[in-house]
Amino acid sequence: MTQTEARAACRANYTDLVTVCSEEDNTALINLTKTYSKVWIGLQRDETDLTFSSHLITQSLTWYEAQTYCRKNYTDLVSIRDQDQNEAVKIKGGNISMSFWIGLLRDDWEWTDGGHSAYMSVNVSLESPLDYCKKENISPVFSPAQQGCLRTFHLIGMNMTQTEARAACRANYTDLVTVYDVEDITALINLTGIGSAWTGLYRNPVQSSTKWSNGDEVTFSALSGDCGSGPCCAAMKADGSWESLLCSVKRNFMCYKQDETDLTFSYHLILQSLTWYEAQTYCRRNYTDLVSIRDQDQNEAVKIKGMNSTTPFWIGLLRDDWEWAAGGRSAYRNWWDGQPGPFPSNCVKLVSGKLYSVPCSNTGPALCYSSKS
Known part of the structure; x- marks a missing residue:
């Protein structure tokens, strides 16, 4: 590929052509590219003055369609940083009798990793996002462990x-x-x-704060007691209540497996005494994660599935500082x-x-x- 094609491919599949920050980066890249004599990196001579031009598109599209069009044919929908730039965009759009899209989006959707992307490719035929959330909450679905x-x-x-x-x-x-x-x-x-x-x-x-192993929000708890100093983890007792134990204690544990296609899940009691951290590793390697519990009904289901354990068993709740x-x-x-x-x-x-x-x-x-x- 040319450098332009290489950069486009990197941006389409990852983030961008690589930036080399240190000798360690250089060594890692040498190990990665042993089978190639030469490869593109992101270093280039600045041959531009970084000016930009505005382009009014007289074609009626939704905001999302307009975003896709601009990214495919130019750079992106226009963003405006100050009053001078706002005035320039206004003048450029003076040949159109109706309002036109700019790049500003306001919604109540966020990316889990905190990214600022405004990219959306959602196909949800519902009256509102609220309806979607209500339907999603009818059947609890676990968050993915890998983020x-x-x-x-x-x-x-x-x-x-x-x-x-x-x-x-x-x-x-x-x-x-x-x-x-x-x-x-x-x-x-x-x-x-x-x-x-x-x-x-x-x-x-x-x-301290509590968190589920798989990243779910803590919306339900049946935890009592305090394990003392050090990180504490939750183990479910025979009556469905949870006790707080040092995470280094060894117990049986409950994993869950989530189907990637229909998002259903199943519980798996493991009759093997491991620390909470070891149990987490085991569940992630063989199933999806240690089980998280969102409500009383789910708590009851996990209690029933764990009846064959003669001692309290680990669930996915961790409390540490x-x-x-x-x-x-x-x-x-x-x-x-x-x-x-x-x-x-x-x-x-x-x-x-x-x-x-x-x-x-x-x-x-x-x-x-x-x-x-």
Whole structure:
């Protein structure tokens, strides 16, 4: 392909042609391209003055159709940054007797990874989004456990404190990385080798928070008691109530399997004593995830399915004081043995594929991510 075709292909399938930020990036790219003598990267000479031109299209389309047309034939629907630009667009559109679309969209839809994309390709024949949400909530459907497919990872190789690392990630990409699963770990190891680098996980000194392993919102709880110091996980008892236990305790556990076609799911009681973290890994490898529970009816169904366990069994609820800088609800905690450490080890590095808490004043490279729009 030409460079133009290569960039178009990257933008169509990923984010863009690669930006090389460090020697580590260069090494990773060499390993990736061993079978090719030369490949395109994103570096080019700036031969333009970055001016732009406006084009009025006298063809009646919906906003979404207009967006598609502009992206296919130009750059995008116009955006307006100040009054001067607004005046220029007004003059350009003076030959049309009716109002015309610009690029501003207001709706109540958001991307789960926080991306700012306004792209929509939705085919829902309903009176309103509210009707759609009501119908969706009739039968609870679990969220997917893997949420990393909308991101690209990046390594900034200079030594920085955690605060500096986060600032660098936000200035150049989106934020410090959120780790959702073992696939993320594998990708980050390939990026960093066996060294250590900052992730977005940090301790919240004010309060703990609860989260489901699969990222579902916590809308129902039958939890009682407190496990004491350290992360606590929920185990369901024979009467359907939940008790709070140290996540390092070994218990049987309940997985669920979600059908990717019709979004139905099934429960699977595993009569094998593992820690909560080990159970999470097992469920994700063999099913979908540890079970999450949204209401009393679902709680009753899980209780019945777990009757063959003679002891309380793990469900997917985790309570700890660790949060991700980018706000992700990931409950993935691939700690090294003896981790996490106590205060002041309040920030987390990825060290040889596992999480390790250290003081935030320590230094190291930064693992960042960027959202794919």
